[in-house]
Amino acid sequence: MNGVLTFRGGIHPPHRKSRTSSLEIKKAETPSILVIPMQQHIGAPCIPIVEKGQYVKVGQKLGEAKGFVSAPVHSSVSGIVKEIKKWEYPLGQEVDSIVIESDGNETIDESVRPVSSLEDLSPDEIRQIIREAGIVGMGGATFPTQVKLSPPPEKKIDTVIINGAECEPYLTADHRVMLEKPDDVIFGLKAIMKTVRVDHGYIAIEDNKKDAIKLLTKKCADRSDISVVTLKTKYPQGAEKQLIKAITGKEVPSGGLPMDVGVIVSNVGTACAIANAVNVGMPLVERVVTVTGNGVKNPQNMLVKIGVTFREVIEQCGGFNGTPAKVIMGGPMMGLAQYSIDVPVIKGTSGILVLTEDEAKQHQVKQCIRCARCVDACPVGLMPINISNYISIGNLDEAEKLNVLDCIECGSCSFTCPARRPLLPNIRMAKQKIIAQKRNKK
Amino acid sequence: MEDQKFIVSSSPHIATDVTVNKIMYSVIAALIPTVISGIYYFGIYSVWMILASILACVLTEFVFQKLRNKPLTIDDGSAVVTGLLLALTLPPRLPLWMVILGAVVAIGLGKQVFGGVGCNPFNPALVGRAFLIISFPVHMTTWINPVDGVTSATPLNLLKMEGATTSYIDLFTGNIGGSIGETSVIAIILGGIYLIYKGYADWRIPVGYLASVAILSLIIGQDPIFHLLAGGLLFGAFFMATDMVTTPVTKIGRFVFGIGAGVLVVIIRVYGGYPEGVMFSILLMNGLTPIIDRYTRSRIYGEVRQ
Numbered sequence: 004m005n006g007v008l009t010f011r012g013g014i015h016p017p018h019r020k021s022r023t024s025s026l027e028i029k030k031a032e033t034p035s036i037l038v039i040p041m042q043q044h045i046g047a048p049c050i051p052i053v054e055k056g057q058y059v060k061v062g063q064k065l066g067e068a069k070g071f072v073s074a075p076v077h078s079s080v081s082g083i084v085k086e087i088k089k090w091e092y093p094l095g096q097e098v099d100s101i102v103i104e105s106d107g108n109e110t111i112d113e114s115v116r117p118v119s120s121l122e123d124l125s126p127d128e129i130r131q132i133i134r135e136a137g138i139v140g141m142g143g144a145t146f147p148t149q150v151k152l153s154p155p156p157e158k159k160i161d162t163v164i165i166n167g168a169e170c171e172p173y174l175t176a177d178h179r180v181m182l183e184k185p186d187d188v189i190f191g192l193k194a195i196m197k198t199v200r201v202d203h204g205y206i207a208i209e210d211n212k213k214d215a216i217k218l219l220t221k222k223c224a225d226r227s228d229i230s231v232v233t234l235k236t237k238y239p240q241g242a243e244k245q246l247i248k249a250i251t252g253k254e255v256p257s258g259g260l261p262m263d264v265g266v267i268v269s270n271v272g273t274a275c276a277i278a279n280a281v282n283v284g285m286p287l288v289e290r291v292v293t294v295t296g297n298g299v300k301n302p303q304n305m306l307v308k309i310g311v312t313f314r315e316v317i318e319q320c321g322g323f324n325g326t327p328a329k330v331i332m333g334g335p336m337m338g339l340a341q342y343s344i345d346v347p348v349i350k351g352t353s354g355i356l357v358l359t360e361d362e363a364k365q366h367q368v369k370q371c372i373r374c375a376r377c378v379d380a381c382p383v384g385l386m387p388i389n390i391s392n393y394i395s396i397g398n399l400d401e402a403e404k405l406n407v408l409d410c411i412e413c414g415s416c417s418f419t420c421p422a423r424r425p426l427l428p429n430i431r432m433a434k435q436k437i438i439a440q441k442r443n444k445k
Numbered sequence: 446m447e448d449q450k451f452i453v454s455s456s457p458h459i460a461t462d463v464t465v466n467k468i469m470y471s472v473i474a475a476l477i478p479t480v481i482s483g484i485y486y487f488g489i490y491s492v493w494m495i496l497a498s499i500l501a502c503v504l505t506e507f508v509f510q511k512l513r514n515k516p517l518t519i520d521d522g523s524a525v526v527t528g529l530l531l532a533l534t535l536p537p538r539l540p541l542w543m544v545i546l547g548a549v550v551a552i553g554l555g556k557q558v559f560g561g562v563g564c565n566p567f568n569p570a571l572v573g574r575a576f577l578i579i580s581f582p583v584h585m586t587t588w589i590n591p592v593d594g595v596t597s598a599t600p601l602n603l604l605k606m607e608g609a610t611t612s613y614i615d616l617f618t619g620n621i622g623g624s625i626g627e628t629s630v631i632a633i634i635l636g637g638i639y640l641i642y643k644g645y646a647d648w649r650i651p652v653g654y655l656a657s658v659a660i661l662s663l664i665i666g667q668d669p670i671f672h673l674l675a676g677g678l679l680f681g682a683f684f685m686a687t688d689m690v691t692t693p694v695t696k697i698g699r700f701v702f703g704i705g706a707g708v709l710v711v712i713i714r715v716y717g718g719y720p721e722g723v724m725f726s727i728l729l730m731n732g733l734t735p736i737i738d739r740y741t742r743s744r745i746y747g748e749v750r751q
Contacts, residue, residue, distance in 0.1 A: 016459060172459065244746060257747040330451050335458040342453055362459070363452050369465050369521065370563040375647075375694035376463075384743040388694060406745045414457030421463045422563075428455040 007210055008249040009235035012382035014415045016172045016238050016336065018211065023175040023295050028183055028304045031319055033105055037080055037310030038347040039065060040092040040100040044139045044147050046072030048098055057084045060112035062286050064135075065101050074137045074147040074350075078103060079288035079308035081110035093313075093332040093339060093346045100347070103310070116284040121194055129198045129281070136280035137287045137350070141272035142166060142177075142241070143333050145351040148273055152198045154262045161265040162251055163204040165192045165274050167219075168234055168241030170209060171334025174354045176291040177271040179304045181208065181215040184275050185222050191274025192229060194281055199267055204229050205250055211236040238336060239413040243268045245382050257409050272353070287350055294320045298327040298357030313344040313355055329363035331356040336414045369422040377416035377426055383409050387416035387426045394433045399440070402433050410434060465562075468645050468689075469522030475636035475645075476529055476684065482629035486591035487537035491625045497541045499528030501548035509557040523562045527551050530570035530684060533626025534677060534724070535577070537589050543581055547573040567731045568691050571724050578724075588622035597622040600675045601720040616674035627677040637683030646687035649696060653703025654682040654710075661711040678710060681723035691731040698734075698741035705737075706730045 042048035049066030053059055059078045066076040082105040090100035118124070118132065134149035154160055165188060169177040181188055192204045206223070208216045210233045220231045234240050234249055244255045246268060253264040261268055276287045288309055295302035300321030307316055313330065317323065331338035332346075333353055348355075377387040385406055393401040410430050417427040483491045506524040510517050531551050535544060551573025559565045578585045590597040599622045600611035615621050617630045627633070640646035658678060659669040672678070677685075686692065686706055693702050706726040713722025 014461075016461075248746070254747045257745065259747065327449065328452050329454075329458060331456075331458055335456070337456050338458065339456070340453040340458065341451060343451075356458075358458065365452070365454070366460065366464075370518070370561060372465055372468070372523075372563045372689050373692075373694055374468065374645075374689040376644075378694045379696070383746040384748075385745065386694060386738075386742065389738070405742075406748070409745050409747065412456075418457045418459065419461050419463075421461070421465045421468055423460060423464070425455065427457065431455065 007233050007235045008207075009237055009240065010245040010248045010382055012380055012384065012415065013237040013239060013245070014380045014419050016418060019173045019295075020175050020178070020211070022302045023293055023304055024178055026179075026302075026304055028179050028291055028306050031305045031307045031311060031316060033080055033107070033109070033308055034311060034315045035105055036085070037103045037105060037308065038090050038100045038312060039076060039078065039103065039310040040090065040098045040347060040349060041066045041076055042092070042098045043076055043137075043309070043350040044072070044074045044145045046070055046147065049073065049076050051087050051099065051101060053084050053101065055084055055087060058082070059084060059103060060110045062115040062284075062288060063112040064114075064286075068134075068137075072147055072150055074139050074149070075135065075286075077137055077286040077288050078112075079310050080105040081108050082106045091343055091346050093341060093349060093352065114284070115286075117282055118284065121190070121197065121281055124197075124281070126198045126200065129194055132280050133277060135286070136276065138273060138276045138280060139287070139350050140270055141276065141290060141350060141353065142270035143337065143351045143353050145349075148269065148277070151267060151269070152195060154199065154267075158262045159265055160199040160201055160262060160267055162267070163192060163195050163199065163201050164246060164250060164266060164268045165204065165206045165271060166241055166243070166246055166268050167206055167208040167212070167215065167271045168246060169212070169271075170236070170238045170241040171336055171338075171354070172238075173295050173356055174293045174334045176293045176304055176353055178212050178215055180271050180275055180291055181212070182218060185218055187275040187278035188219070188271055189222060189229065190278040190282070191269070191276070194277050195267065195269055195274070196228070202228055206231045207234055207246060207250055208232070209234045209236045209240055238415065239382060239411070242382065242411055242413055244411060257406070290348070290350060290352065292316065292348060292352050293354040295354065296357040297359045297362055298324055300324045307348045307352075309350060310347045312347050313341065316348060316355055317344060317357065323357065325359055327357045328360040329358040331358065336418065337412070366423040368424055371422050371424055374421060376419040376421065380415040380419045382413060382415060383411060385410060387430065390433070391424065391426050391429050394429050399433055399437055403437050407433055408437060465521050469526050471643055471645050472526050472640065472684070473522060473529060475639045476533065476626070478632035478635045479533060479626045479629065479680070480529070482632040483533060483625035486620070486628060487589070487625055491537060493541060494535060494539065494544050494625065495529060495532040497544045498532035498535075498548045499525050501545040502528030502531070502552045505549045505552040506557065509553065510561070515561065518562055521562060524552060527556065527569045527573075531573045533680065534570065534574050534624050536585060536587055537625050538587065539584055543577060543584060547577040550576040563690055565690060566734070567728055568685055568688050571685060571728050574724055575728060590622050591620055591628070599623050599720065600671070601714065604671070604675075604720075610668075610671065611675070613670060613674065616671070624677060624680075627680040630674055630679055633679045633683055637679075640683065640687065646683065647696070647699045649699040650686045650692060650703040651682040653700045654686055654707045655679075657704040657707025658710055661708060662715075665711070665715060667715065672711070672714070676714075676721045677723040681727055685723070685727050686730070691734060693734050693737045693741065695738060695741040695743060697743070698737040701737050701741060702730050702734065705733065
């Protein structure tokens with residue numbers, strides 16, 4: 004495995020990572036009030052198992068997972084449960100949340116202790132630890148990790164990839180984690196490899212993070228079971244399917260999952276969370292968040308407890324710089340614009356990006372000039388312009404024939420469009436309609 | 446930190462700095478060397494022709510959009526591009542009223558009746574030129590010699606009618622009879638390379654076009670270098686065939702487009718009634734663009750081969 008790996012298509016958005024990439028992760032101060040939503044994963048929300056007025060400790064379970072694609076939620080502080088009520092959260096609706104008033108002591112729950120060493124744990128025991136620790140994909144998708152690590156027996160897994168691409172502009176959280184916690188990243192990878200019985204794992208990093216590549220390569224120099232691979236800096240290099248193609252040459256079949264080609268991909272942050280759960284016994288109660296954008300006074304990489312509001316985090320970064328126009332959870336390519344900054348940091352919050360009016364300006368939409376930049380950029384090989392044309396005349400059948408459902412929603416087409424056409428929003432809406440139609444037919 | 450309203454919109458939240466306007470103005474910039482060489486060889490009258498063509502195009506677009514109550518899109522520069530391209534394909538002494546008529550047809554029939562920028566199936570400038578060549582065949586084939594200003598034939602005409610050849614040096618520098626913009630190879634290539642470098646023209650089209658002309662003329666026993674340098678081939682290959690609106694959106698499709706146009710040029714030049722075939726070759730291939738797009742779709746990631 005030599006050279007710089009990549010995939011077809013893709014774009015080169017401006018990185019804007021330099022303002023935070025050399026800043027060490029700073030521990031955020033814990034505010035007096037935290038809001039911990041019962042839904043921090045795709046799947047059914049958790050059921051609260053604490054009561055109003057109850058005293059809780061760091062690492063104590065607050066919500067029990069309900070259903071398969073779910074992960075329990077734990078307290079990130081010690082203090083009193085003030086309220087259990089609906090609260091707005093970064094993915095849109097309001098969800099049941101537990102409001103805790105911190106006592107400032109950070110008393111750790113008795114349940115937080117390592118069970119045994121990785122060598123002595125069986126795959127099922129590791130899965131159980133990961134499940135109980137409430138670990139979900141921290142790249143933003145928040146898919147419960149334990150579910151990912153439980154492929155059906157007919158799917159033989161042969162490759163594990165730790166995704167350190169971090170191709171989203173502005174974000175540096177994964178970069179800093181790789182630099183500051185390289186042993187945890189490697190440990191997390193080893194734990195995953197052991198869980199799914201794979202002998203060889205990859206740590207994949209874009210070549211704009213030379214220091215991280217160098218450090219991890221050095222750390223893995225005398226290991227034959229882990230390779231650090233360099234990826235070309237290109238968006239969306241960190242998209243699961245593109246990453247798999249770049250490293251293994253395999254393509255996940257249309258409509259399929261990475262496990263269909265024997266691959267499991269996990270984010271850097273997730274690997275660290277696994278290491279923390281196995282070595283310390285601490286569930287996922289905090290994460291590294293890149294707070295950046297021209298709309299923030301002092302951009303930083305922060306270790307933030309789950310449940311701290313965006314408002315608090317932004318204030319700890321010196322507050323707004325001028326008038327903020329847009330607040331985004333995640334990166335500018337795939338992140339979610341927020342209505343309010345009173346939403347809490349959740350397990351999938353990789354970044355808080357504040358854009359100024361100038362950066363967030365809405366451009367006038369013009370007629371398509373068929374420049375084909377969207378076609379060239381699509382990493383899937385779709386023709387966004389043709390799909391969008393069919394959608395605009397309401398012909399969803401033709402859009403489906405053009406494989407609109409294979410769109411990975413990376414936004415490369417919209418980014419690159421010189422006429423500023425809302426290609427991805429149109430496609431996303433059409434996908435939802437087509438999926439709904441299919442469901443109704445069944 | 447007081448509360449404020451935030452913009453909430455779908456991702457992506459950032460966009461490239463390339464805009465339609467930027468692309469159009471870059472095409473204009475890429476044509477500047479050709480404009481200068483045209484003026485140098487054919488004199489100040491070329492300036493009046495270029496201005497007349499551009500003004501007529503812009504005005505026609507304005508009138509059409511006003512009449513149909515459509516938003517004005519003059520600022521995007523596409524009408525200017527059409528006017529400029531049209532003028533550069535015309536003979537150096539064409540009466541101004543004919544230039545204006547051609548420009549009105551280019552924008553009116555070539556572009557606005559289809560719904561404006563992005564909707565026209567054929568290259569508007571070539572539609573205007575095709576109209577002129579059919580309506581005013583004599584004026585449209587009256588060429589002058591850049592050196593003494595007297596009427597002369599084009600190199601392709603000389604070859605076709607008299608079997609006479611023209612020196613490569615004259616062809617290269619543009620010291621020959623021909624349209625205002627098609628004579629100087631250096632100027633055209635300079636602009637073309639700029640467009641390709643900026644990513645506003647796909648190299649596959651000119652490369653496919655020129656390669657197929659060279660190979661085919663070699664096969665049928667004609668001088669490939671002469672065919673590459675003579676007539677409007679280079680101008681057509683770099684500035685007309687690369688028009689985004691009227692050419693395929695797929696990469697393979699752009700190759701197919703270029704190769705098809707090249708084959709047509711050679712057939713028309715060698716066997717057809719016209720000495721020059723660039724205009725028709727591109728217009729014909731424009732008509733094939735939707736079909737080419739349909740059959741050159743790329744494979745989808747993860748698509749199972751049937």
